[in-house]
Amino acid sequence: MFQPKTYRGSFNAWLLHFLETHMDRIYGDRKREVFRGLPARVIEIGPGTGANLRYYPGGTEVIAIEPNPMMYPRLQANADRHGIELEIRSIKGEAMDLASGSVEAVVGTLVLCTVDDPKRVVSEVHRILKPGGRYIFLEHVAAPHGSYLSTFQNLLHKPWHWLSEGCNLNRDTHNILWAAGFSSIDMNCFMLNPGFVPITPHIFGMAIR
Numbered sequence: 001m002f003q004p005k006t007y008r009g010s011f012n013a014w015l016l017h018f019l020e021t022h023m024d025r026i027y028g029d030r031k032r033e034v035f036r037g038l039p040a041r042v043i044e045i046g047p048g049t050g051a052n053l054r055y056y057p058g059g060t061e062v063i064a065i066e067p068n069p070m071m072y073p074r075l076q077a078n079a080d081r082h083g084i085e086l087e088i089r090s091i092k093g094e095a096m097d098l099a100s101g102s103v104e105a106v107v108g109t110l111v112l113c114t115v116d117d118p119k120r121v122v123s124e125v126h127r128i129l130k131p132g133g134r135y136i137f138l139e140h141v142a143a144p145h146g147s148y149l150s151t152f153q154n155l156l157h158k159p160w161h162w163l164s165e166g167c168n169l170n171r172d173t174h175n176i177l178w179a180a181g182f183s184s185i186d187m188n189c190f191m192l193n194p195g196f197v198p199i200t201p202h203i204f205g206m207a208i209r
Contacts, residue, residue: 012165013070016049023051026192027109027138030204031055034136039104043128045093045121046111047071050078050086058083067092068165093121098128109138112173113199114166122180129209136206137177140199142170149197156198174203182207 035055044052045065056062062084064075072088079086091097093108094117106125112118125135143149153169160169177185187205 010070013049013068013074016051016071017074020049020051024054028055030138031109034206035107038107038134038136041104043096043098043103043106045096045106045108045125046114047075049074050076050084052107052109053078053082053084053086056082056084059085061085062087063098064088065091065093065096092116093124096124096128100127101130103128103133104130105134105136107136109136110140112137112139112176113168113171114164116166118171118173118176119180122176126180126182126209131209133209134206135182135209138202138204139173140169140202141173143201149200153198160198169198177203177207180207182209184208 031052032055035052036057038056038060040057040059041061041063042056043063043065047053047062047064047066048068048071050064050071053062062079064086066072066075066088067090069090075088076086078084089097093111093115106129108121108125112121115121129135143153150170157169161167174187174189177187185205185207187203190202190204192200192202
């Protein structure tokens with residue numbers, strides 16, 4: 001029996017793996033600068049196939065909050081390749097099984113676009129972080145309302161959402177972060193090349209609990 005969800009899951013796992021080198025060219029310099037200062041134990045929400053694992057120091061313990069089992073084989077292979085101690089928890093970011101105020105650092109890149117409830121995920125990140133703990137984020141967000149790009153995102157939203165297993169082109173993720181109650185947020189905005197117009201602009205930065 002044809003199961004679209006299974007085929008989409010397999011396709012997206014392959015696609016993320018295939019694009020890792022290209023994504024490194026786009027995001028790598030930004031990630032290396034921030035990731036080098038992370039502690040020895042990190043929570044990563046939605047790591048997919050493990051594109052970020054190359055940026056952690058060898059021996060880092062990464063607890064991966066990843067509900068999609070299609071990602072697990074390549075995620076584990078990346079962990080082995082880069083010397084990362086990986087623990088996969090097949091739960092959603094909306095309900096993480098971690099104690100409040102127990103975590104020094106959380107990483108989430110290109111994940112809030114796909115979760116069911118981004119406000120809840122960010123609230124959970126805020127909850128589990130220790131005072132002074134860091135949330136490293138990289139997300140694509142909705143273009144300015146009323147712009148040509150915003151219109152394009154809205155038109156493309158439904159097929160994109162279906163094909164990419166829930167990715168939303170038009171979420172105001174930056175506003176969710178500003179409203180989450182962090183003590184400080186350092187957020188930068190940048191645009192991608194025209195070939196990636198649907199998933200731009202981007203925000204990148206750090207929120208402190």
